Amino acid sequence: xxxxxxxxxxxxxxxxxxxxxxxxxxxxxxxxxxxxxxxxxxxxxxxxxxxxxxxxxxxxxxxxxxxxxxxxxxxxxxxxxxxxxxxxxxxxxxxxxxxxxxxxxxxxxxxxxxxxxxxxxxxxxxxxxxxxxxxxxxxxxxxxxxxxxxxxxxxxxxxxxxxxxxxxxxxxxxxxxxxxxxxxxxxxxxxxxxxxxxxxxxxxxxxxxxxxxxxxxxxxxxxxxxxxxxxxxxxxxxxxxxxxxxxxxxxxxxxxxxxxxxxxxxxxxxxxxxxxxxxxxxxxxxxxxxxxxxxxxxxxxxxxxxxxxxxxxxxxxxxxxxxxxxxxxxxxxxxxxxxxxxxxxxxxxxxxxxxxxxxxxxxxxxxxxxxxxxxxxxxxxxxxxxxxxxxxxx
Numbered sequence: 001x002x003x004x005x006x007x008x009x010x011x012x013x014x015x016x017x018x019x020x021x022x023x024x025x026x027x028x029x030x031x032x033x034x035x036x037x038x039x040x041x042x043x044x045x046x047x048x049x050x051x052x053x054x055x056x057x058x059x060x061x062x063x064x065x066x067x068x069x070x071x072x073x074x075x076x077x078x079x080x081x082x083x084x085x086x087x088x089x090x091x092x093x094x095x096x097x098x099x100x101x102x103x104x105x106x107x108x109x110x111x112x113x114x115x116x117x118x119x120x121x122x123x124x125x126x127x128x129x130x131x132x133x134x135x136x137x138x139x140x141x142x143x144x145x146x147x148x149x150x151x152x153x154x155x156x157x158x159x160x161x162x163x164x165x166x167x168x169x170x171x172x173x174x175x176x177x178x179x180x181x182x183x184x185x186x187x188x189x190x191x192x193x194x195x196x197x198x199x200x201x202x203x204x205x206x207x208x209x210x211x212x213x214x215x216x217x218x219x220x221x222x223x224x225x226x227x228x229x230x231x232x233x234x235x236x237x238x239x240x241x242x243x244x245x246x247x248x249x250x251x252x253x254x255x256x257x258x259x260x261x262x263x264x265x266x267x268x269x270x271x272x273x274x275x276x277x278x279x280x281x282x283x284x285x286x287x288x289x290x291x292x293x294x295x296x297x298x299x300x301x302x303x304x305x306x307x308x309x310x311x312x313x314x315x316x317x318x319x320x321x322x323x324x325x326x327x328x329x330x331x332x333x334x335x336x337x338x339x340x341x342x343x344x345x346x347x348x349x350x351x352x353x354x355x356x357x358x359x360x361x362x363x364x365x366x367x368x369x370x371x372x373x374x375x376x377x378x379x380x381x382x383x384x385x386x387x388x389x390x391x392x393x394x
Contacts, residue, residue, distance in 0.1 A: 001056050004356070007194045008051055008060040011067040014190075015044050018070035025074065027081035032176070033073055040069035050363070057359035064194075068187040075179045083172065086163055088154050091175070095147055095154075101182045105140050105189045108133055109274070112196065113281040121198075121349045123206050124389050128353035129196035130288035136188030137274065138266035138292075143181035150174040198352035213283045216391055220290035221271075227297040228264060234305055235261070260303070264296035287388075295384060299377060302328075307373070319369050329365055329372055332379035336361075339386035347393035354385035 022037065029037070044066030050059035075094075082090045112130060117123040153171055157163075236250050243250075255262045270289040275282035303309045306328070308320035319325060336358050340350050361378035364371040 001054075003197065004056045004060045005051060007197075008047060008056070008063040010194075011060070011063040011190075012044070012048075014067035015040065015063070015070045018067070018074040022070070022074040022077055025077045025081055027077065027084050029073075029077050030080050033076040033080055036069055036073040036076055040066050040073055042066075043069060055359070055363055057356050058363035060356075061360050064187060064191060067190075068183050071186060072179055072183040075183070076176065079172070079175045079179070088158050092151060092154050095151060095175075095178070098143065098147060098178070098182045101186045101189075102140055102144070105133070105136055105185060108189050108193055109137075112192075112285075115196065117206050119349075120204050120206050120347055120389070120393065121352070123392065124347075124349065124351040124353070124385070125196060125198040127284060127288055127388065127392075128198070128351060128385060129192045130285050131292055132188050132192035132195055134267055134270050134285065134289045134292050135263065136185045136192060137270060138263050139181050139185035139188060141266055141269075142262065143178055143185055146174060146178040146181055150178050195353055198356075204348050208280050210278075210280055210283065213280065213287070213392075214278060217283050217286050217290065219391070220287055220294070224268065224290040224293040224297075227294045228268065231261070231264070231297045231300055234301070258300060258304075260296045260300040264293045264300065267292040267296065291384065291388060295381065298380065302376070302380075303373065309373070317370060319373065322369060325369065325372055325376065329376050329379070332376055332383065333361070333365065336379050336382045336386070339383045339390075343386040343389045347389040349389070351385045351389050354382040354389075357382035357385065 019040075043062045047059045047062030047064075047066055050056075050062060053059075078094055079091065082088075082094065112126065112133060115122075115126055117126050150171070153174060157171070235254055236247055255265060267289050271282075271286040275285045275289070306321070307325055310318050310320065312318075336354070340354060340358075343350050343354070357378045361375040361382065364375035364378065367375075
């Protein structure tokens with residue numbers, strides 16, 4: 001509780017930092033910028049209220065969302081100001097500042113590789129931290145790609161002496177998407193650093209057995225590969241049969257429209273790009289990556305196959321199978337308790353991250369249907385953390 005309260009305070013400081021910068025950026029913000037600013041304030045207030053009530057896990061979760069949206073709204077307002085002045089060269093310079101997000105990610109990755117877990121509690125904290133960091137890396141990769149495309153677009157407009165308005169709004173959409181990706185990368189990086197500090201019941205002393213962890217990595221890779229193959233069958237092969245379109249085209253559309261699928265595909269490339277040699281640190285990072293791919297593909301299946309969630313062009317969400325959601329939610333909550341008991345029995349410790357996700361799920365399970373879906377996601381995440389701890393202990 002004390003740890004999470006302290007971490008939430010750090011997010012409050014981050015919120016204040018970007019809120020101040022937002023205020024000092026003098027321009028009339030566009031509607032979407034005002035929307036993001038409003039969301040940032042609402043998340044921060046909800047987080048503060050929850051922490052005051054003693055609901056520290058969900059309070060932390062809302063506070064870090066508030067800090068992330070404060071970052072997003074500040075950058076959106078900066079681009080609004082540059083847009084009002086038709087300052088394309090200023091946009092180029094501003095985009096270059098996002099390199100700081102990549103620097104923070106690399107620093108965190110370096111520090112994680114230097115950590116030596118002394119107990120099972122330390123190990124589980126480090127694995128959950130790597131899960132967040134691998135996700136941050138995926139968002140950073142997507143941000144880098146979007147930033148390059150955006151820079152190319154701006155340079156083209158400059159070379160042709162065209163105003164941004166000549167682009168019919170495409171440039172601003174690219175700027176928004178780039179900002180959102182880097183915002184998520186920064187959020188996940190900081191969350192990873194927070195998770196790495198989780199302590200509690202330390203558990204038994206941990207002794208590195210590299211061959212054992214290589215076997216675990218192979219098991220989880222097989223699980224991730226199978227999950228992605230099943231996902232591709234449902235979302236790509238079936239669509240090819242219906243429409244006759246090429247697989248790569250359908251895949252690119254799915255990656256552009258579904259964040260879970262995009263994360264699953266991107267994270268799967270992490271071991272080959274960032275963890276090629278089989279040191280213990282890299283094997284541990286690969287375990288986190290395979291877990292992340294599996295989890296994101298499972299969320300995709302849960303949302304769109306099991307619950308049949310649809311999103312209209314205006315962004316409104318409809319859940320067609322609400323009774324199925326209620327049943328899955330009740331079963332998932334019980335499953336977490338069972339897996340936590342097994343984790344305590346075999347690993348000697350329940351992962352702190354599992355307790356964290358479970359408590360967030362509890363705070364959301366009786367609210368609106370969108371939050372019920374989030375609660376289900378949190379219960380599944382908590383259960384997976386416990387199962388991973390059992391796998392590592394046996």
